[in-house]
Amino acid sequence: MASRQEPRRIVVGVDGSPSSVRALAWAVRQGRLTGGLVDVICAWQYPASYGWAMADAEPGIGELSMQTLEKAIAEVGAAAEEKARIRLHVIKQDPAQALIEAAAGADLLVVGTRGHSGITSMLLGSVSQRCVHHAPCPVVVVRSQED
Numbered sequence: 001m002a003s004r005q006e007p008r009r010i011v012v013g014v015d016g017s018p019s020s021v022r023a024l025a026w027a028v029r030q031g032r033l034t035g036g037l038v039d040v041i042c043a044w045q046y047p048a049s050y051g052w053a054m055a056d057a058e059p060g061i062g063e064l065s066m067q068t069l070e071k072a073i074a075e076v077g078a079a080a081e082e083k084a085r086i087r088l089h090v091i092k093q094d095p096a097q098a099l100i101e102a103a104a105g106a107d108l109l110v111v112g113t114r115g116h117s118g119i120t121s122m123l124l125g126s127v128s129q130r131c132v133h134h135a136p137c138p139v140v141v142v143r144s145q146e147d
Contacts, residue, residue, distance in 0.1 A: 008036030012110040013099045013127065015042060016068040019112025019144035025076040026142045027110040031085055036107065042069050043091040043098035065090040096130035103131075109139045 012027035014020045024040060031038040042065040069088045078086060091098040103109040114125035132139050 008034045008108075009039060009106045010034075010036050010108045010110060011039045011041060011099065011102045011106045013041050013043070013095065013112070013131070014069055014072045015095070016072060017112060017114065017144070019114050019142065021072050021075050021112075022144055023110045023112040023140075023142040024072050026140065027108075028076055028078050028082055028086065030108065030110070032082060034107075036085070038086045039089060039102060039106070040069055040073070040086060041089050041091060041099055041102050042066070043093050043095040045092060045094050062090050062092070096127045096134075099127070099131050100134050100136070103135045103137050106137050109135045109137055111139065111141055113141055113143050 008031075010027045010031050012020075012024050014024050027038050027040075030036065044061055044065055066088065069090070073083070073086065073088075089102070091102075093101075099109060099111065109131055111128040111131050112125075113128055128141050132141065
């Protein structure tokens with residue numbers, strides 16, 4: 001008896017930046033071509049300097065993160081049948097670490113070149129660079145139109 005194979009799985013990081021929305025569009029197209037599931041991750045964490053005062057903001061940040069994912073899905077114009085194969089995840093964790101952990105067992109990790117950091121002169125942002133070096137699967141880095 002032949003064993004049933006798991007569908008291909010693509011993990012993509014989205015923070016709402018133009019680069020991450022282009023990465024999402026690429027991942028959705030790849031999912032369509034391969035019949036794969038697309039796990040869309042928005043990860044966030046408090047800056048270390050904020051401390052306890054930020055704990056009250058957590059529900060709002062999680063809600064805003066989900067809205068960011070939903071807006072990005074709308075921007076890439078995923079068709080109804082594609083949306084059925086897209087899973088949205090909001091994770092309270094360091095973004096690079098969250099993506100690396102989510103990529104365990106995945107066929108592919110897709111990230112944008114840069115997110116919302118203030119260092120726009122770098123070729124790769126810190127999250128995409130950490131993913132390229134530490135992901136347990138192949139990584140595709142998608143450039144934004146501004147790069």
